[in-house]
Amino acid sequence: MRTSRTELLLGRTLLVVALVLTVLPLLSMLSAALQPADRNPTGLSWPSDPQWINFVTAFQVGHVWQLMGSSALIVLGVVPASLLFATLAGYALGGLRVRGGRAVLVFLVLGLTIPFEALIIPLYYQAQAMGTLNTQWAIVFPLIGLFMPFSVFWMRAHFVNVPVELSEAARVDGASIWQEFRRIQLPLATPALSALAILLFLWTWNQFLLPVVLVANPLDRTVAGALTFFQGQYYSSIPLLNAGALIIITPAIVVFLIFQRQFIKALLQGAVKG
Template sequence: MIVSTRERVLGRVLIIVFMLVTIVPFVSLFITALHEPGTYPNGLSLPERPHWENFLLAFQSANMPALLWSSVLIELGVVPIAVLIATLAGFALGHLKPAGGRVVFVVFILGLTLPFEGIIVPLYYQIRDMGLLNTRWAIILPLIGLFMPFAVTWMRAHFINMPNDLSEAARMDGATTWQLFWKIHVPLSLPALSSLSILLFLWTWNQFLLAIVLVDDPTKRTMAGALGAFQGQWGTDIPLLCAGSLLILTPTLIVFLIFQRQFVSALLQGSLKG
């Protein structure tokens, strides 16, 4: 397909516009964080003397080491388990195609329409009755369940496009269902698994609502959830609040930049197969 010069220029202009829309908020946060603590910066003007110590002060005031450790524990509790369950379920629904699989898939699709805000009240009472309030399990267990509709749908979309010839050849060689799954399909699913892991990592790290509703102790929340307590303490100090926000956002940006190739590869793989 031949692309005209006008279409090419228009495409580049749109890319630049979207890039600016994405980058400008981060630039604004960064410039604001360099102003003198306690001031109200006006616009995007750079201060005469950048206050780099704001980042150190925010790091110490928010008790970042404890928050980082709490977020890591929550990530380790959510991401591996959610990916494992979603991979098993996606393989069953997408490749094995058991009886009633379509009904189960429709249930998962309906789960995609369920917002966190709509179930937070009954979830609170359920977690309270289980005696898990103000613990990290109050975040880990609900997130695993709430991520399942998307995660299972994601993995099913991958496995349903896997060629049946591989499975038939493995069956003829005497492979069991578990060997078929673990030795053949899982190695071929690494792009889909890595991209799903990245998404779940980002969503877990940035989880705010469950953290502030189900956990009172900021040191047991996610980094984003702890931002609520930090905002309550430093809400009138805009530069310090911006510095803390950037510190909380930095790990997710680093993870995405490191694994962006795997993420894009999975998306392209899905588009080519679909």
């Protein structure tokens, strides 16, 4: 079915609008960050004398380098474990279709409906009982659990769409379930795993509330907590706050731009079947 010119024009218009709504706030933050640190910028205007030194000041005041290292450790603890558990569970529910899988799926969907903020107090007492309070493990363990409902649901959606004939052919050739999973299912799941890894990275990197509640030392939190260092001396400096925010979100933007092809491929996977 061919796309009409009206639909094509409407689609391009919506893409342009989405692009403007995405880029405009970033440009506004950049223009504000380049204003003198003691000035309160109003509106979107490029300064006549850009203060690039604001980024250096924000980097130092916000202890961004230390917090990036802390965030990297948390990401390395959360993302690989979440991918492993979600892939195994998703294959069991979507590929093997184990008994009781529907009940488990309903349970996971219910987990998606629970507000994150409602779990903060129980997580605090649980971390205290486990002895992980005020450590980075207090962030890693809860995030793995909180990400599981969506992650398993994501991977299950992939394995459900894998043709059953591939599994049947592997069984005829004498392959075990593990061999089939490792040699056939995992290579096919690469786009879905890549997209899920990007989402988990972004969510973990930008996590703010959980580290603030469960970790007392600011330098052991995620990089999003860098903005808390501007409380006090620089709390009224809007340019420094904007400079710090841009530094924080830059790694997330870079990661998404690098892996955007895999992300889009995973979203479109299964839409066209040959």
